[in-house]
Amino acid sequence: GAGVSQSPSNKVTEKGKDVELRCDPISGHTALYWYRQSLGQGLEFLIYFQGNSAPDKSGLPSDRFSAERTGGSVSTLTIQRTQQEDSAVYLCASSFGAGGREQYFGPGTRLTVT
Amino acid sequence: RKEVEQDPGPFNVPEGATVAFNCTYSNSASQSFFWYRQDCRKEPKLLMSVYSSGNEDGRFTAQLNRASQYISLLIRDSKLSDSATYLCAVNKGDKIIFGKGTRLHILP
Numbered sequence: 628g629a630g631v632s633q634s635p636s637n638k639v640t641e642k643g644k645d646v647e648l649r650c651d652p653i654s655g656h657t658a659l660y661w662y663r664q665s666l667g668q669g670l671e672f673l674i675y676f677q678g679n680s681a682p683d684k685s686g687l688p689s690d691r692f693s694a695e696r697t698g699g700s701v702s703t704l705t706i707q708r709t710q711q712e713d714s715a716v717y718l719c720a721s722s723f724g725a726g727g728r729e730q731y732f733g734p735g736t737r738l739t740v741t
Numbered sequence: 742r743k744e745v746e747q748d749p750g751p752f753n754v755p756e757g758a759t760v761a762f763n764c765t766y767s768n769s770a771s772q773s774f775f776w777y778r779q780d781c782r783k784e785p786k787l788l789m790s791v792y793s794s795g796n797e798d799g800r801f802t803a804q805l806n807r808a809s810q811y812i813s814l815l816i817r818d819s820k821l822s823d824s825a826t827y828l829c830a831v832n833k834g835d836k837i838i839f840g841k842g843t844r845l846h847i848l849p
Contacts, residue, residue, distance in 0.1 A: 660837070669828075669839060669840065669841035670839040672836060675836055683835070718784055727772070728773065731787065732784040733784060735784050
């Protein structure tokens with residue numbers, strides 16, 4: 628079946644511009660996660676959605692970052708007033724149910740801020 | 742102590758050899774454990790879940806040691822295609838905490 632999809636695959640933007648990154652989770656997966664991975668680094672947790680519960684935003688690095696999930700499916704991560712240090716690969720993952728189950732990742736969006 | 746810790750490597754191993762990695766975790770309440778594989782410039786892919794009784798999938802064996810709070814991954818008869826970064830992952834409540842990964846290079 629279809630896996631997690633993300634768009635765009637690559638995004639180059641100028642410093643100060645806003646960007647929106649999209650994630651389509653696996654159908655039926657109620658949990659959705661956003662991570663950031665800088666070159667050669669580990670996965671940095673950003674935000675977690677589970678069903679209709681309030682999202683866990685504890686990993687968002689600043690108030691320039693926000694995310695929403697509409698209808699319990701598609702999610703959008705928005706970065707306002709991008710900075711060069713925001714350059715990274717943004718990965719989305721989904722899992723079936725809560726409780727720290729297996730996560731399946733999308734291919735990521737490679738963001739470059741010039 | 743970091744929540745999930747791995748030796749970053751790299752492990753340089755000749756083809757056909759056996760290699761093992763450990764991953765330590767700090768949260769004694771963790772119940773879910775996983776190994777992921779990440780190829781260069783690709784997303785992590787689930788390799789295997791780690792069960793209390795240990796589990797095996799072909800050349801790969803995963804073990805959990807709750808008393809010492811670590812999980813292990815053993816790769817037998819290593820192939821060139823096993824070259825990758827191996828991430829361990831442990832739950833913290835509903836979240837999964839990933840280690841920074843161990844780089845493995847299989848040498849011809």
